[in-house]
Amino acid sequence: MAPGSQTLLRGIDLLESVAEDRATLGELAARLGLTRSTTHRLANALVERRYLTLVPGSGYQLGPKLLWLAYQAQQQSDLARIARPHLERLAEETEDTVHLGIIDSDHALYVDELPGRRRIVISSRVGHHLPLTSTSLGKALLFDAEPERWKQLFEFDRRDSRLRGSYRKWLRSMKEYARCGYTYELEENEDQIRGVAAPIRKADGTITAAISISSAAQYMDEDRMALLSKAVMETAAVISANLGWKADPYSRLEILSG
Amino acid sequence: MAKRGSSRTAPGEEEEGSSKGTQTLDRGLAILEQVALQPMQRSEIAALLGLSRSTSFRLVKRLVELGFLSQARDGRLQAGSKLMQLGAVATSQSDLIATAAPHLNALASTTGCSAFLGRREGDFSVHLYRAAGTQRVLVATPVGTRRPLAETSLGKALLFDDNLTSWERLLPQAALEFRFENWIDEMIQHVQRGVVIHQGPPPESIRAIATPIRDATGKIAAAITLASVSQYLNHPQMETLAPKVRGTAVAISRELGWTEAASPMVEQNVARRP
Numbered sequence: 001m002a003p004g005s006q007t008l009l010r011g012i013d014l015l016e017s018v019a020e021d022r023a024t025l026g027e028l029a030a031r032l033g034l035t036r037s038t039t040h041r042l043a044n045a046l047v048e049r050r051y052l053t054l055v056p057g058s059g060y061q062l063g064p065k066l067l068w069l070a071y072q073a074q075q076q077s078d079l080a081r082i083a084r085p086h087l088e089r090l091a092e093e094t095e096d097t098v099h100l101g102i103i104d105s106d107h108a109l110y111v112d113e114l115p116g117r118r119r120i121v122i123s124s125r126v127g128h129h130l131p132l133t134s135t136s137l138g139k140a141l142l143f144d145a146e147p148e149r150w151k152q153l154f155e156f157d158r159r160d161s162r163l164r165g166s167y168r169k170w171l172r173s174m175k176e177y178a179r180c181g182y183t184y185e186l187e188e189n190e191d192q193i194r195g196v197a198a199p200i201r202k203a204d205g206t207i208t209a210a211i212s213i214s215s216a217a218q219y220m221d222e223d224r225m226a227l228l229s230k231a232v233m234e235t236a237a238v239i240s241a242n243l244g245w246k247a248d249p250y251s252r253l254e255i256l257s258g
Numbered sequence: 259m260a261k262r263g264s265s266r267t268a269p270g271e272e273e274e275g276s277s278k279g280t281q282t283l284d285r286g287l288a289i290l291e292q293v294a295l296q297p298m299q300r301s302e303i304a305a306l307l308g309l310s311r312s313t314s315f316r317l318v319k320r321l322v323e324l325g326f327l328s329q330a331r332d333g334r335l336q337a338g339s340k341l342m343q344l345g346a347v348a349t350s351q352s353d354l355i356a357t358a359a360p361h362l363n364a365l366a367s368t369t370g371c372s373a374f375l376g377r378r379e380g381d382f383s384v385h386l387y388r389a390a391g392t393q394r395v396l397v398a399t400p401v402g403t404r405r406p407l408a409e410t411s412l413g414k415a416l417l418f419d420d421n422l423t424s425w426e427r428l429l430p431q432a433a434l435e436f437r438f439e440n441w442i443d444e445m446i447q448h449v450q451r452g453v454v455i456h457q458g459p460p461p462e463s464i465r466a467i468a469t470p471i472r473d474a475t476g477k478i479a480a481a482i483t484l485a486s487v488s489q490y491l492n493h494p495q496m497e498t499l500a501p502k503v504r505g506t507a508v509a510i511s512r513e514l515g516w517t518e519a520a521s522p523m524v525e526q527n528v529a530r531r532p
């Protein structure tokens with residue numbers, strides 16, 4: 001280990017352990033293989049800076065500083081700030097989970113999330129890197145990429161044996177998605193999770209991000225997904241317009257007929 | 259400055275010479291917070307936090323490796339994906355009622371009055387929690403009660419950030435006895451002081467002190483109110499209790515991630531007014 005960063009590493013291990021599940025001091029010490037006194041000293045430092053909260057009788061839980069950091073991080077991005085109110089409206093209208101994501105090191109990186117309001121909601125994807133070729137958001141991010149890159153990413157993602165399907169079939173659906181302006185995720189990334197996504201374009205016309213609506217499969221039959229595809233394209237168009245993109249009137253006609 | 263090489267101490271011992279033994283953790287977190295406030299170059303961090311260049315570079319390197327910071331295309335450091343994940347977990351675990359309840363219980367038991375938590379739902383205020391006071395006559399509005407915003411003390415506190423147009427739209431939704439003539443003028447005063455001093459119509463003549471709760475976004479997330487009947491809560495008493503109610507709201511807001519720095523609890527609404 002590099003000298004002089006041990007407490008930082010341990011403190012962050014401790015934070016991540018509490019993020020998995022709230023815990024008492026004894027439980028944390030056991031999980032991390034540290035002495036009680038070391039654990040106590042680290043936890044105290046984290047409580048003092050409000051990364052953790054000690055709840056009497058139940059142990060440590062994540063603290064308000066992380067809420068603040070999450071909000072600050074989101075505010076740093078012009079894209080996230082501009083998209084936020086539109087995503088809020090979309091989440092309110094649909095009651096499903098709404099995501100904003102970008103391409104980051106050959107993955108879809110989820111940068112903002114409005115949780116669904118249904119009785120069954122999907123787990124958080126914020127800060128997670130998911131495959132581009134098996135998520136609705138990822139596919140929308142790839143609309144303008146060259147076919148060779150599609151193939152390369154498809155094969156890259158299929159190194160994960162969970163992901164199945166032939167490239168020919170995938171390619172056919174991708175061409176159709178790109179023509180219509182939206183994408184579907186039909187439980188190919190995670191069982192029981194479906195989604196609909198559309199790309200966001202900036203002033204120069206390139207795709208800079210994508211938004212998606214996701215829910216458990218029971219809320220996402222074919223008819224509803226068709227309706228959601230209109231909603232997600234409309235919201236994506238509004239955000240794109242706010243970023244300076246001017247829609248080509250002919251491409252709009254195609255969206256409407258598609 | 260960290261003592262180099264001193265991490266090769268016995269397991270469980272900390273490596274640095276700080277009194278608490280958590281100096282690198284504290285410094286690492288301070289770096290995270292600085293970068294979250296404002297993306298910056300590596301070289302700016304050392305100066306800003308008063309660290310040596312080598313210490314700050316080493317900690318930044320660690321934080322980047324851990325995914326808590328990342329480097330933007332322009333070279334500036336920004337919040338990393340791991341930090342976003344932790345923030346999302348914290349957000350999903352954050353529970354307004356569970357956070358507010360102990361504070362409201364304490365407020366109710368020290369004042370004897372009932373304390374309530376409420377949230378806005380469209381044009382209504384909804385009571386989410388009640389901490390019963392100890393007085394012999396108590397305000398007992400049940401949880402789940404939905405009232406037009408302009409009628410209740412909670413509702414008025416929830417309206418602090420709305421503009422005059424919105425107030426004028428919502429006021430006619432209140433029952434006639436709540437729509438006294440100088441409602442708008444009084445609201446302006448409430449916003450300026452940061453608390454609602456509420457006097458309900460007879461026969462109950464409920465008196466209440468209400469104020470908003472803010473979250474990490476700086477927006478109003480909810481409101482609290484301390485309510486009683488006029489024989490227990492005269493005007494001088496309301497003045498005395500107002501700072502206590504505000505103090506409780508600040509404590510709850512902080513637990514929801516609100517900070518003074520990000521969004522002053524002083525309401526900007528009045529300043530926006532013509």
